[in-house]
Amino acid sequence: MKATGVIVEYNPFHYGHIYHLEQAKKVSGADVVIAAMSGNFLQRGEPALVSKWARTEMALNGGIDLVFELPYAFAVQKADTFANGAVSLLSAAGCSSICFGSESGDIEGFYDTYRFLNQHDEKYKAAIHAFLQQGNSYPKALSLAFASLEPDKHLIDLTKPNNILGFQYVTAAQKQQASLKMATIKRKNADYHDEQFTSSPIASATSIRKALFSRTNEGSAIQSYVPDDTYRLLTSYQRSFGSFHNWENYWSYIKLLLLQTTAEELKDIYEMEEGLENRFLALAAKAESFSEFMNALKTKRYTWTRLQRALTHILTRTKKTDVKMAEEKVSYLRLLGMTRNGRAYLNRYKKEISLPIIVKRASFDDPLIRLDSKAARIYAMGLPQKYRQKALELEFSQQPLYIEKK
Amino acid sequence: MKATGVIVEYNPFHYGHIYHLEQAKKVSGADVVIAAMSGNFLQRGEPALVSKWARTEMALNGGIDLVFELPYAFAVQKADTFANGAVSLLSAAGCSSICFGSESGDIEGFYDTYRFLNQHDEKYKAAIHAFLQQGNSYPKALSLAFASLEPDKHLIDLTKPNNILGFQYVTAAQKQQASLKMATIKRKNADYHDEQFTSSPIASATSIRKALFSRTNEGSAIQSYVPDDTYRLLTSYQRSFGSFHNWENYWSYIKLLLLQTTAEELKDIYEMEEGLENRFLALAAKAESFSEFMNALKTKRYTWTRLQRALTHILTRTKKTDVKMAEEKVSYLRLLGMTRNGRAYLNRYKKEISLPIIVKRASFDDPLIRLDSKAARIYAMGLPQKYRQKALELEFSQQPLYIEKK
Numbered sequence: 044m045k046a047t048g049v050i051v052e053y054n055p056f057h058y059g060h061i062y063h064l065e066q067a068k069k070v071s072g073a074d075v076v077i078a079a080m081s082g083n084f085l086q087r088g089e090p091a092l093v094s095k096w097a098r099t100e101m102a103l104n105g106g107i108d109l110v111f112e113l114p115y116a117f118a119v120q121k122a123d124t125f126a127n128g129a130v131s132l133l134s135a136a137g138c139s140s141i142c143f144g145s146e147s148g149d150i151e152g153f154y155d156t157y158r159f160l161n162q163h164d165e166k167y168k169a170a171i172h173a174f175l176q177q178g179n180s181y182p183k184a185l186s187l188a189f190a191s192l193e194p195d196k197h198l199i200d201l202t203k204p205n206n207i208l209g210f211q212y213v214t215a216a217q218k219q220q221a222s223l224k225m226a227t228i229k230r231k232n233a234d235y236h237d238e239q240f241t242s243s244p245i246a247s248a249t250s251i252r253k254a255l256f257s258r259t260n261e262g263s264a265i266q267s268y269v270p271d272d273t274y275r276l277l278t279s280y281q282r283s284f285g286s287f288h289n290w291e292n293y294w295s296y297i298k299l300l301l302l303q304t305t306a307e308e309l310k311d312i313y314e315m316e317e318g319l320e321n322r323f324l325a326l327a328a329k330a331e332s333f334s335e336f337m338n339a340l341k342t343k344r345y346t347w348t349r350l351q352r353a354l355t356h357i358l359t360r361t362k363k364t365d366v367k368m369a370e371e372k373v374s375y376l377r378l379l380g381m382t383r384n385g386r387a388y389l390n391r392y393k394k395e396i397s398l399p400i401i402v403k404r405a406s407f408d409d410p411l412i413r414l415d416s417k418a419a420r421i422y423a424m425g426l427p428q429k430y431r432q433k434a435l436e437l438e439f440s441q442q443p444l445y446i447e448k449k
Numbered sequence: 450m451k452a453t454g455v456i457v458e459y460n461p462f463h464y465g466h467i468y469h470l471e472q473a474k475k476v477s478g479a480d481v482v483i484a485a486m487s488g489n490f491l492q493r494g495e496p497a498l499v500s501k502w503a504r505t506e507m508a509l510n511g512g513i514d515l516v517f518e519l520p521y522a523f524a525v526q527k528a529d530t531f532a533n534g535a536v537s538l539l540s541a542a543g544c545s546s547i548c549f550g551s552e553s554g555d556i557e558g559f560y561d562t563y564r565f566l567n568q569h570d571e572k573y574k575a576a577i578h579a580f581l582q583q584g585n586s587y588p589k590a591l592s593l594a595f596a597s598l599e600p601d602k603h604l605i606d607l608t609k610p611n612n613i614l615g616f617q618y619v620t621a622a623q624k625q626q627a628s629l630k631m632a633t634i635k636r637k638n639a640d641y642h643d644e645q646f647t648s649s650p651i652a653s654a655t656s657i658r659k660a661l662f663s664r665t666n667e668g669s670a671i672q673s674y675v676p677d678d679t680y681r682l683l684t685s686y687q688r689s690f691g692s693f694h695n696w697e698n699y700w701s702y703i704k705l706l707l708l709q710t711t712a713e714e715l716k717d718i719y720e721m722e723e724g725l726e727n728r729f730l731a732l733a734a735k736a737e738s739f740s741e742f743m744n745a746l747k748t749k750r751y752t753w754t755r756l757q758r759a760l761t762h763i764l765t766r767t768k769k770t771d772v773k774m775a776e777e778k779v780s781y782l783r784l785l786g787m788t789r790n791g792r793a794y795l796n797r798y799k800k801e802i803s804l805p806i807i808v809k810r811a812s813f814d815d816p817l818i819r820l821d822s823k824a825a826r827i828y829a830m831g832l833p834q835k836y837r838q839k840a841l842e843l844e845f846s847q848q849p850l851y852i853e854k855k
Contacts, residue, residue: 294834295701295702295830295834296701296702296705298830299702299705299827299830300706302823302826302827302830303764303765303766303823303827304766328826331834331835331837331838332834358709359709360709360710417708417709420708420734421705421708421709424701424704424705424708428700428701428737428738429737431737432737
């Protein structure tokens, strides 16, 4: 059996993802699709709309055979660390390829870009440094520095979000010397950050979340933009746990934490750098909502994503010293769910998988997974009080989901 | 003009307090009554039912001429430090006497007890130590140690809560060598901790709060047990700010803080001692409400009050190092309110008052008052979101209340 890997968040799972999975199977010729999926908090520094279990169920119904959780220390991270964790996870799970979506769709372009940047390494780094000094955000400095090298037309456009991530996957695979074939699929229609629905049935996750959080419509507005299964799982989650998870639900906590913490203590938090802590403290005292706070906080120097990640780390009190472990590869594979096909794959190859496969959270311990459990406890605090305990218990007692089909 | 001092919390102001003030004026022969009043959080480690401003208004309407705020570092404290702060405040404000309510009502008994314990100091301390070692709470050990000295009958009963506090006031005045005459008034009817209303109109503050927080009655049940003015101010506060302040309102914050903090960090918090931090962490993860948490937390070794104070310090992140300043006397007098009579007193004696009198919070800085402002910000977080900013602004912009009458 041949396995291909995908790196996902499914926040929520939509038609674009179905297309990605169909293409991944076709391109890789694999029998099994394995997902490295972020848990409770995501790369853009926000709580996942619904639990890892609901999203695992969407994944299994949508075409994934095995879902492993990308630990918090890798998931809520800059693109390079995120990629490093995800690629090491899929490599450890025995994937022979990784298929990612990108605006480019041309894998040779990624490799050429990788080589090109390696050749111009010193000049590239100097240019990044210079653009950062000019007050640009890190992603902006990267893209300006890249442009300043006057790349050939056939190199990929490193201003596009999915190209950037894909480039980091390719880089991670090269650096890890993983025997992984990288493949990319050109994304259809919706841009990553699109906030509006288009006429295409492939809506971006961003536009779906935006519709879910708007006051005027209560979920039904998204019905035609997501697969029936996603719609069913979203509404069922909202019914069972009283609410989706939204940054606004955590705003009071953030505000309290910033009211009671000193700048000195805040400096220890991961991704709090360069005087950002004073800005956070001054603005939190005045802001009355998360969106008001973020709008006040935003500067040219820091991306929205970067600021949201810092807030996630404040919420979970994740310190710089806590994420040192993310400099390494993943150290276990936490199984969240499998299809019959996925189970067959595991049974056949488990002896060749060198990392422990975690089926029961309670019977395993590791600094990485402890951070995940802390994140799960805090994630549950975004629900109305009476649903929190139920949500939390799932982290410790839920067996991996199993789905018969396929 | 002659001033007498009282040490109060008025949570809320009730008929027992009116009696106390009438008696205080009679016994002291004073023209002016000055209150040292706790701010947002109280000696028993709980948020005040309503703001310091609403309670100041009750105080002024009820017979107090000048209200000064006892800073947080002294207010949320063990009886001895609390007493030390309050006595130093009233002494600095120029009081020639302090009148406190007690179960005993006999001031000579307090002085005799003070001398008696000084004479038996070594034996007393050894006995306290021994009773603490047996797992008793500190107040219990004090009272057992006292009994073990076989005191004369005319000494005061140091198992009664108001006698204990009064004894600390007398002790503080002696130690500070304050030229203050101490006087005590026998409390009428209601015991400090009474939870039930009795037939007497003098209900305890505890029973009034209990009635206010019960689900079945919405305030009107207390109408006949509190002065009209208290009733008016309580209902007006609830209308203007959406809620009274109750520990349950802060439970989610406490839970989040305990979920994200390590035992090591918790140890730095004031009044967290002797492995208490591990107990806090373990029980918080399971508890679903403040009362559930407190009931699980309670042991013979720690009084409810002591545990609540530790939780208040967790909520405000008040560290052991932050309250070092409470080893000294108060360093300023923050004026919360005055009557015409109180203003006349201030105008006449302000040159003789050596401490700065703070009228505008915003134009004064001091580590003690910074702690009060932090407490005020966090106190406001116990209100529904839309009322918080309004509540908080009062801390910084509210002028001392002024009342014409008298």
